[in-house]
Amino acid sequence: MSTHMCQPKSSQSCPLPNQESCVCCPEYLLSGGVCVHHADCGCTFEGHYYHSGETVILDTDRGRRCTCSYGSMTCSPHRCGQHESCGLQNGERGCTPNSFATCWIRGPGSYDTFDGQIYQYPGACRLALAKVMGSSNHSYFMVTAEKVPKGVQSFSNVLKFEAEGTQVAIELASSSSVG
Numbered sequence: 741m742s743t744h745m746c747q748p749k750s751s752q753s754c755p756l757p758n759q760e761s762c763v764c765c766p767e768y769l770l771s772g773g774v775c776v777h778h779a780d781c782g783c784t785f786e787g788h789y790y791h792s793g794e795t796v797i798l799d800t801d802r803g804r805r806c807t808c809s810y811g812s813m814t815c816s817p818h819r820c821g822q823h824e825s826c827g828l829q830n831g832e833r834g835c836t837p838n839s840f841a842t843c844w845i846r847g848p849g850s851y852d853t854f855d856g857q858i859y860q861y862p863g864a865c866r867l868a869l870a871k872v873m874g875s876s877n878h879s880y881f882m883v884t885a886e887k888v889p890k891g892v893q894s895f896s897n898v899l900k901f902e903a904e905g906t907q908v909a910i911e912l913a914s915s916s917s918v919g
Contacts, residue, residue: 771811783808797826797833843869845885845897845912864889879904 764775771781771792780792790796790808797818798804803826805818820826820835829836841854849861854870861867864887871882881903890896897912 769811779810781811783811783813785813797835845899849887849895851885861887863887864895 764770767778768775769778769781776782776792782792782794783790785806785808786798790806790813792808792810795805795807798806798815803818804815806813806815823838824835825838826833826835841856842852843854844852846852846858849863849865851859851861851867851869853859859867866884866886869883869885872878872880881901883902884900886898886900887895888898899910899912901908901910
């Protein structure tokens, strides 16, 4: 967001009485107490001010997801996911998981999944431990575990994290943990 203040115009050409005021340059508007380019202008909606680009979830009963853009609020129907509930968290309404679960790698080829199942993979494999599925409002991420051949009869375990174009791979020692 760019902000820019111009100097007040001369009082000689101003028909109003002398007073403290803000005068914004052409193509700038006063929004939230500062001069911003008209494209960055915020929104006043249902008694609240929202910054340009801000997205909020309103109404647990009617479920609206609203975004402020170019000084106008656009709303669409919104529902939380199958395993989520709508509520206030840190003063903001949003969707939160109904419960949490843990998955872990027990050892070479042994995996405990989020639903409590244990799987054994004796050979080389790649297993997706967590990822965003289908259409979602959550940012894309994926966590995978790979059992990669290393030498004739051994394997190395590699944990990979990928989020929004960045990938990090960690080779785990036989007794390592990541927490």
